[in-house]
Amino acid sequence: MKGKVAAMTGTREVEIKEYDVPKTDTGCVTMEVIKSNICGSDIHMWEGKHPFKNHVLGHEMVGRVLELGEGVTTDYAGEEVKVGDRVVPVYYLTCQKCEACLNGHFNICTHGSDFQGQHAEKYPHFTGGFATHYVIQANQYFYKVPENVPDNVASGANCGISQMVYAIDTSGLKINDTIVIQGAGGLGLFSSAISKTMGANVIIIDSIDSRLEEAKEFGADHVINMKEFDTVERRINEISRVTNGKGADFVLDVAGVPAAFDEAVRIAKMGGIILELGNVGIDESQNVSILPGLITRKCLTVKGILRYQPWYLHKTLQFLEKYNEQYPFNSLTDRSYSLKESQLAIEKAATKEVTRAIIEPNKVEKL
Ligand SMILES: [Zn+2]
Ligand SMILES: [Zn+2]
Structure with a gap:
């Protein structure tokens, strides 16, 4: 054959x-x-x-x-x-x-x-x-x-969805925690649904209206449009407002731009956790300046995540069976x-x- x-x-x-x-x-x-x-x-x-x-x-x-x-x-x-x-x-x-x-x-x-x-x-x-x-x-x-689980959904299970299930499931995210997701592309939408099913409060940042509309369908409690909240400071204020001053326990970067990491360090609350998945390029054009002192003073944890442990594909298929x-x-x-x-x-x-x-x-x- x-x-x-x-x-x-x-x-x-x-x-x-x-x-x-x-x-x-x-x-x-x-x-x-x-x-x-x-x-x-x-x-x-x-x-x-x-x-x-x-x-x-x-x-x-x-x-x-x-x-x-x-x-x-x-x-x-x-x-x-x-x-x-x-x-x-x-x-x-x-x-x-x-x-x-x-x-x-x-x-x-x-x-x-x-x-x-x-x-x-x-x-x-x-x-x-x-x-x-x-x-x-x-x-x-x-x-x-x-x-x-339809073919269209199953075909994406072994990459993006499993990676997000792995990242979030192993992050320590707890019920009522706030997770700020930077980027409402596929990975952002998946992570919104996953975080929601774990009882978290989900905030998504993006600049494209249609993506933010989709984010709501994937469970986001609040969306922040970068066109409206056009500085990092305005976005931090908005996060503070919708969390009654609590701030972001978790910041998950799936935006795919280096500047998002700098912003994550600024957004995360005291003792917060940053999950870094969106930046994968390692050439000099991907260089970005950050304030390392913020990591120290806020006692932040930064966790990089590549792929997923293989058995997470099984967990992901079970997740999809329940929530697709x-x-x-x-x-x-x-x-x-x-x-x-x-x-x-x-x-x-x-x-x-x-x-x-x-x-x-x-x-x-x-x-
Ligand atoms: Zn892939
Ligand atoms: Zn090996």
């Missing part, structure tokens, strides 16, 4: 390549990809700003089991799996042997990207989500998708493309003509 992948062949260049779908090796699972989201980091790679080259694009996906390798009878939560079941893999690997893994930090395993980043020509070829098939490796966590109808997770995709249109889809996503694009590699190919 033949299958196709959308591989990067150069900066801003995607080519559709065809390979034989290999027989499933021992311990592995071959799935047919149902849907695959275009994530910000896929765009980052396509623009050539990432070390991955000539790899198969896509890592946020949901698929259907096509063949189980010898020895595979359950997912990583011990639930029985059969051909035809919908599953979601954790998109990175855990080697269990590197310094990070030995200390239990599986989310920052040094070899986490070995499989995802490999050359498309290399066996087993189906190593990314923009493809008709995907091979889940023998040591790669994967979970069955609960029946009531209460919050409009299913409305977040605005356009779908075939695999052949991968290049176009990424272009539209990169220029923000389409905010949340999804690729359906099999459905459209068969038409």
